[in-house]
Amino acid sequence: MKEYFGKKIFGGIAIGKISFYSKNQNVVVRKKTEDSEGEIARYEAAREKAIEQLHGLYEKALKEVGEMNAEIFEVHAMMLEDDDYNDSVKNIITSQKVNAEYAVGVTGDNFSEMFANMEDDYFKARSADVKDISERVISILCGKTSDSDIGDEPVIVVADDLAPSETVQMDKTKLLAFVTKFGSSNSHTAILARTMGIPALIGVDIDEEWNGKTGIIDGFEGKLIVEPDEAAMNDYVKKQEAAKEQKKLLQSLKGKDTVTKSGKQIKLYANIGNPSDLAAVVQNDAAGIGLFRSEFLYLEASDYPTEDEQLKAYKQVAETMAGKKVIIRTLDIGADKQADYFNLEKEENPAMGYRAIRICLTREEVFKTQLRALYRASAYGNIAIMYPMITSVDEVRRIKEISKQVREELVATGVEIGEVEEGIMIETPAAAIISDLLAKEVDFFSIGTNDLTQYTLAIDRQNSKLDEFYNPHHEAILRMIKMVIDNAHKEGIWAGICGELGADTELTERFVEMGIDELSVSPACVLPIRKIVRDMD
Known part of the structure; x- marks a missing residue:
């Protein structure tokens, strides 16, 4: 029995045969041709x-x-x-x-x-x-197929690395877990593992000789055991059963409030990127949607989506949630999210470039089209609007001028609109530091911890070479979050978290102690977070 350690991507216990996945290497031969x-x-x-x-x-x-x-x-x-x-x-x-x-x-x-x-x-x-x-x-x-066949029995896939296309094509009913030598915790494949709920490790020094041997993945401790002895096997069979029981226990929390023993109520919402994610939101009993990424409408289109096309999507989500809060983030395109028809120029530092609200405020007709669709959809449910990448009070005031103009134009033409809360994302250090001023202008704050961490630590979260330096638990980040919450409450507005950190169970209690009002997480994380909150004094 040998133990190997790596970086954990998703928790859980997997026990099964190891299958070493080898990519089909194409041998390219140079051939002369006149044709x-x-x-x-x-x-x-x-x-x-x-x-x-x-x-x-x-x-x-x-x-x-x-x-x-x-x-x-x-x-x-x-x-x-x-x-x-x-x-x-x-x-x-x-x-x-x-x-x-x-x-x-x-x-x-x-x-x-x-x-x-x-x-x-x-x-x-x-x-x-x-x-x-x-x-x-x-x-x-060469006439080869690109299917990622992993066989007929459930296996733990081990590979040097996995492309997103390979992960998606694998038969999920046969994929117990995966382990890779390379990759980043923020890579597309790692995100897929978390979304699919598959235990996964990266950064493990793998060996082809493991192929066919029995393995155990401990996604909670970041450990791989090859050829476990009887004692280890018995121990992990029990742990696996306990994990299954825990999952059943979490299901019993459906329909219950997310409230501490002392009576502190937390709004526990879900993040989605598409109306197709609604089933997972309902299945996991989220109290609402805390982040609906509207840019999918633009990324899937070959031209700017029309007002009616957008209305259809927003209306579907609002109606499905049946009166529960649906917070829709306005267009956050740019950086690594590109649509050709926007004709965005290549930038030296796209993460800090022409993106999100900066595009909306300089291409007002695109912005107004989305706002018209959002306000029209508000008649069909409980919609709130959230603006990303804010850095100044002037930006917020300009947004309010444009949104007021759009509302007045709609009302003047007899269009019915509902009551709409309007808030901003706090995801830049600038916004966090002046959150006392921004709180006077909006109805709520939603803290985008992914970008806030990246910008505060000056670390590209997509760069695997910097993983050891990327610390979302950094005290500077946590103090900034606390400051934002306090400034929100001083002005009588609520504050939430919609970034990855909101689902970090190591920080749930601290966020509640800080006074957070709302946490928006991936649908699969709703019930585990609810349990932690309900167990708190």
Whole structure:
């Protein structure tokens, strides 16, 4: 019996056979050909098929793990439509008179190296994406399938790394857990694991000799046991049963209030990225929706979504929640969330660039179209509006001017609108520090801890090299959250958390002690958080 440790991604106990997952490595051979037009036609056909596959993966991921996690496949499809990439492939085929496989391989290597050498971490991350799409096209040219077959029995998948496409394609009924050598806790694959509720570890020094052996994953302690002895096996069988019982216990909390023993009531809401996530919200008994990411409407479209198209989505969510609060965040596009028709220029530091409310305030007609749809939808349920990436009082006052104008125009034309709370996200240090001033202008605060942590610590949360420095429990973050809550209460408004930290059970009690009014988490985290709150004195 041997024990190995890694970074835990999702808790839980998994016991089963280890299956070492090896990627299909395409061996590309350089072949001379005089039929350049034929090779270009082969490439175009393979490229179209790859785009079709990626759209299929997007739809599959959309149903299984939600819109935010499915976005990567849309990004890959867009990369295959990039003129520079396609021109390079065709130029190599015609100028060197070589086969399409070789041209795609060379182009993939060249572009991957180009991205890897860039200073900006966002573009560095695109290096792996270019390799992934190039391998997909080469596989199609070689007549290979891209299915991620893990066999007929449930297994613990062990791999050097897993691309999001590979994770999504695996049969979830056969996937007990996964362990990888590489990857980041903020990678797309790690997020997929949390969304699907699969125990997972990263940063484990893996060995192909484990293939076929019995393994145990302890997702709570970040531990992998290979060939456990009888005592360890018995111990973990009991722990697994206890975890199942705990899950049953949590189900018994449905329909009960999220309130401490001393009577402190917490609004426990859910985060969603698409109306398709509503089933999980209802199933896990969330009291409302604390963050509805409206940008999915823009990312899925080939042109700006119309007012009526947006109304349909917002109305569906409002009606389904039947009077429960639905907080819809206005368009938060930019940075790593791109839509071609916005024609956003590439930026050296996109996380701090032209995004979110900065786009809305400089493209007012786009903003007004969304506001009109939101106010119209408010007649069908309990809708609140939340504005992201705020840094100043002037921004909030400008938003209020625009929203007032939109409301007055709607009322003047006889459109019915409901009572709408309007709040802002506190996700920049600037907003946190002046939260006493901002609280005078809005109905509520929702603290976006993902970006707040990133900006406060000056650490790119997508950069795996910085994982050891990325500390969301940093005292500076917690003091900032406390300050925001206090400033909100002084002005008589409520404050919540909608970032990943809201679901961190190690901090739930501290947040309640700080006086937090609301926590918005992924649907699967609602009942575990409710239990902690109800057990508090």
